[in-house]
Amino acid sequence: MRYDLQVIASWIEPGSRVLDLGCRTGSLLAHLAERKSIIGTGIEIDEDAAGRAIAKGLSVIHGDIYEEIEDYPDNAFDYVILSQALMQVLDPEILIREMLRVGKLGIVSFPNFTHYKNRFQMFFTGRAPMSKELPYEWYNTPNIRVIPIIDFRRFCKHLGVPIVKELALSTHHHDEQGKVINFLPNLFATFGVFMLGQAR
Amino acid sequence: MSEYVDQIETGESVGLVEKRFFTFGGDEPLELESGRRLGPVTLAYETCGTLNADKTNAILVCHALTGDSHVAGVYSGNEPKPGWWNIMVGPGKPIDTDKYFVICSNVIGGCMGSTGPTSANPETGQPYGASFPVVTIGDMVRAQRHLVDSFGIDTLLAVVGGSVGGMQVLEWSVRYPHRVHAAIPLATTTKHSAQAIAFNEVARQAIMADPKWNRGDYYETGRPEHGLAVARMVGHITYLSDESMRHKFDRRLQDRVELSFDFEADFQVESYLRYQGNKFVDRFDANSFLYLTKAADYFNLENHYGDGSLVAAFSRASCRYLVVSFTSDWLYPTYQSKNMVKAMKKNGLDVSFCEIEAPWGHDAFLLPNKRLSDLLSGFLHKICLHCRIGAHDEI
Numbered sequence: 001m002r003y004d005l006q007v008i009a010s011w012i013e014p015g016s017r018v019l020d021l022g023c024r025t026g027s028l029l030a031h032l033a034e035r036k037s038i039i040g041t042g043i044e045i046d047e048d049a050a051g052r053a054i055a056k057g058l059s060v061i062h063g064d065i066y067e068e069i070e071d072y073p074d075n076a077f078d079y080v081i082l083s084q085a086l087m088q089v090l091d092p093e094i095l096i097r098e099m100l101r102v103g104k105l106g107i108v109s110f111p112n113f114t115h116y117k118n119r120f121q122m123f124f125t126g127r128a129p130m131s132k133e134l135p136y137e138w139y140n141t142p143n144i145r146v147i148p149i150i151d152f153r154r155f156c157k158h159l160g161v162p163i164v165k166e167l168a169l170s171t172h173h174h175d176e177q178g179k180v181i182n183f184l185p186n187l188f189a190t191f192g193v194f195m196l197g198q199a200r
Numbered sequence: 201m202s203e204y205v206d207q208i209e210t211g212e213s214v215g216l217v218e219k220r221f222f223t224f225g226g227d228e229p230l231e232l233e234s235g236r237r238l239g240p241v242t243l244a245y246e247t248c249g250t251l252n253a254d255k256t257n258a259i260l261v262c263h264a265l266t267g268d269s270h271v272a273g274v275y276s277g278n279e280p281k282p283g284w285w286n287i288m289v290g291p292g293k294p295i296d297t298d299k300y301f302v303i304c305s306n307v308i309g310g311c312m313g314s315t316g317p318t319s320a321n322p323e324t325g326q327p328y329g330a331s332f333p334v335v336t337i338g339d340m341v342r343a344q345r346h347l348v349d350s351f352g353i354d355t356l357l358a359v360v361g362g363s364v365g366g367m368q369v370l371e372w373s374v375r376y377p378h379r380v381h382a383a384i385p386l387a388t389t390t391k392h393s394a395q396a397i398a399f400n401e402v403a404r405q406a407i408m409a410d411p412k413w414n415r416g417d418y419y420e421t422g423r424p425e426h427g428l429a430v431a432r433m434v435g436h437i438t439y440l441s442d443e444s445m446r447h448k449f450d451r452r453l454q455d456r457v458e459l460s461f462d463f464e465a466d467f468q469v470e471s472y473l474r475y476q477g478n479k480f481v482d483r484f485d486a487n488s489f490l491y492l493t494k495a496a497d498y499f500n501l502e503n504h505y506g507d508g509s510l511v512a513a514f515s516r517a518s519c520r521y522l523v524v525s526f527t528s529d530w531l532y533p534t535y536q537s538k539n540m541v542k543a544m545k546k547n548g549l550d551v552s553f554c555e556i557e558a559p560w561g562h563d564a565f566l567l568p569n570k571r572l573s574d575l576l577s578g579f580l581h582k583i584c585l586h587c588r589i590g591a592h593d594e595i
Binding site for chain 2: 039041047050051052054055056057058059060061062063068071072073076
């Protein structure tokens with residue numbers, strides 16, 4: 001399982017209720033169900049991925065996360081997870097508020113855009129950076145926004161959403177190995193993982 | 201459900217099956233939703249697989265509008281046509297008869313062995329005809345419950361069905377919430393749209409406009425074959441899709457190279473519909489068609505159980521759901537499945553939903569489809585683990 005997902009999994013209390021937005025084929029949900037006896041649900045827009053997750057015996061809704069998250073009652077979940085999908089989200093403010101409406105805690109992970117390699121690439125080549133974490137050209141990327149770790153912190157402040165926990169990681173996005181970056185994370189981390197609490 | 205489904209064999213067949221009959225309500229007739237009473241009631245049914253010792257591995261399969269109890273296997277060694285869901289039900293198949301005990305019964309109001317308008321009215325000895333009481337999906341399910349009771353089965357592992365069968369699945373899950381672990385409604389709706397009612401009404405009018413219908417009293421005088429064939433043609437169109445008809449027929453001509461300039465069947469699609477209509481007449485009863493379409497039109501889960509609110513209706517339910525729709529189904533489009541999923545989520549029910557990309561229209565649930573097979577087998581396997589069903593080895 002991806003390293004950022006391992007980190008997320010380590011933050012989940014056993015037996016809790018989890019909603020995984022953009023769950024793909026459900027590897028995190030399956031892991032959590034097996035290791036932590038959670039009650040999980042996923043939402044996934046891709047038919048093939050959603051179908052494969054359901055065929056694993058997971059509870060998954062095939063659909064758009066904005067539409068599908070609306071139907072859940074307040075605090076229906078203990079955790080609502082959005083892993084490596086925030087870059088593709090049209091209105092992060094609405095989605096994060098919805099996540100913290102239906103869940104007591106939200107967990108968000110994303111590739112850190114201001115990683116030093118991206119900065120070097122932009123500086124020396126003058127071109128839009130491409131990396132292992134963001135492996136797309138400007139014309140074919142599904143990502144509609146770039147997210148530096150420090151900007152995400154400012155965004156949470158703007159929303160009035162408390163950051164309960166955060167970790168900066170250095171790992172390739174498919175790697176199962178990685179390490180925690182404590183020194184200048186906005187420069188050296190390839191990923192940020194945040195746990196968000198409900199706004200007071 | 202249509203007749204054009206080519207049965208592609210996957211895996212083993214359940215082999216020989218036998219149509220059986222279960223009769224109840226001789227002393228105490230079934231009270232119908234209309235207020236009328238019906239009894240005795242006979243259900244034609246078939247089973248495959250083996251019921252385990254603690255009777256926890258039973259799956260009820262509900263057939264669609266004009267289907268029957270013959271869900272899988274064959275009646276004899278030299279019969280070519282297997283049951284209508286032979287691709288899905290059998291050893292090693294998604295509804296695995298090595299693990300599960302499968303029950304499929306013909307609904308009341310039908311004409312495949314269950315009590316319906318063709319049955320003799322015990323008071324007169326003559327076929328009920330149009331004097332048969334109007335039955336609802338709820339009535340059909342209550343009759344099925346008597347059959348399930350007769351096996352001593354307290355809780356069904358799952359209830360599965362597509363189209364009007366899916367309505368029965370939804371009805372089961374809401375009417376008898378504690379008797380169903382899991383419900384799998386496929387290509388279905390909680391209530392007919394005006395469009396679906398409209399098509400059914402055209403079909404009924406075709407039957408009733410046939411002079412041979414004779415207000416339902418035709419069993420002595422000859423059946424309204426033409427009306428029933430036209431009714432079937434209307435229905436059949438709604439089971440397909442624009443794309444599937446274009447693919448299958450386009451504007452190709454039938455047995456000719458130029459237009460006839462008369463009212464012969466010039467086009468393949470005309471010829472096909474005429475063929476399907478005529479074939480249907482051989483096996484189905486016109487009055488039954490009237491009753492069954494009416495039952496489907498009357499079905500309204502939110503009105504019946506939720507005073508108009510689907511969320512309130514599903515507040516009664518407690519089972520796990522797997523809801524499936526198909527992209528090209530214009531009879532029960534995806535938005536209708538999404539509505540039921542929404543109401544289930546609002547009730548905190550455990551639900552999975554998948555809209556399967558399929559060009560073949562409403563009938564897609566009857567056709568071989570790997571996605572559907574995988575969804576069903578994975579979902580049922582999980583339910584089985586959840587209920588700790590050991591299946592065969594525990595028998």
